[in-house]
Structures are given as C-alpha cells and as structure tokens.
Amino acid sequence: MLADLPHLYRVAFCCSCCQRLIPSYVKFEQAEAWGDSALLHRALDRLWLHCQGETLGDDEALAFEMSCERAAPDTEKFSSIYASAALDAAAAIVETVGLCRSRDVRHALAVSTAATDAVAMFLQINRRIDPNATVPEDLVAAHPLMRQEIDKQASDARALMALRSLARADVEQLKQSSSYDLLDLSLRPPWNNDKPA
Secondary structure, three states: OHHHOOHHHHHHHHHHHHHHHHHHHHHHHHHHOOOOHHHHHHHHHHHHHHHOOOOOOHHHHHHHHHHHHHOOOOHHHOOOOOHHHHHHHHHHHHHHHHHHHHOOHHHHHHHHHHHHHHHHHHHHHHOOOOOOOOOOHHHHHOOHHHHHHHHHHHHHHHHHHHOOOOOHHHHHHHHHHOOOOOOOOOOOOOOOOOOOO
16 A cells, blocks of 8 residues: 555655654663664654655755664663664664655555564563564464554555645644554554544
8 A cells, every 4th residue: 555655645654653663762762871862853853844845855864864873773782672662763764764765665664564563572572572482473463552553554544545635734633643652552542544643
C-alpha cells in the first residue's frame, strides 16, 4: 500500500511512525545520559513541515541524515531496555530523510519495519527472551502492543490513501494521533480507521 501513496503522503506516514518512536529514544537518553533527542525532535519537526509543502533542501537533508546517524546508539554499549528502540528511532528518521532525498519507497518500508522491530525487541526483552533466540512469530504478532502498531500503520495508510490532497490540517491530525509512545502498554491511542490517524 505504501508504494501506491504519493511521495509527500509517504513522508507523512513515515513521520507518524517516527513520532511514536521518539519517546523511546527520550527514555533511553534519560536512562543512559547519552544521545541527542533534541536533534531528533528538530529533524522530525522539519520533516513534518516538509509534509506541509515546505521544501527540504539537499544540504539540509544531508546534514540531518549525518547528525541523526551519529545520534544512533550502539546497542552493544548500553544496557537500557530502550536501547534497541532508540536505535530504531534514529534509523527511522534517517530513512525518512532518505525518502525525501530519493523518493525511493524502500525507505518508507524501512521506517515501517523499524517501528515493528522496536516493538518486537521490546517484547523479547520484557519477557526475558534471548534476543538471539528464534521466537515464534505468532507469539510477538499476537501481542496487543504489536497489534496496536500494525493496526495504526494500516489505518494511517488507508486514511492517507483516501485523501485527495494533503492539507495542513490532515498533517496536524496525523501528528497529534501519533504523539504517543508505541512501547507504552497502558495507552490506548486516540485514533480510529475513519480519519487520518
């Protein structure tokens, strides 16, 4: 379905995934006293503006790409349960910037995967399953946290597909409905399948 979306709609979809990933990066940064969540927020804010029609120049995009790559943690060096999700958050922003630069749908697919990978690894760590062990896919796929993320992505893609144009209000609604931590089981996100979420 992502391949069928117009370019800026794809960028908006990716921004929504990044919006849900950033809280995990912030938790990682607080736990480890390492990272640059302010940079990731600046980059994502700029990407949201790009969805609303503000041009993202090549030099600016490349600078964000390189800075966010440097802000990605080496998960072997940190013990926080959020380390892997923090890596996914930084990688998702890098991929979203890459999408802006190349328009290659593979970047959007990588962002989608980063969000579900963050959930999968978090569930493995929470259940004390060896990250290197083979875990039955249905065990992770059936978990409410994973279902929530998969459903959110599907809902967003369908809603974006239904839009004739991507108005500022649509982008704001998408951003608002994605402003939660995808790893927080206690939250029920404020979205449904009828509107951009």
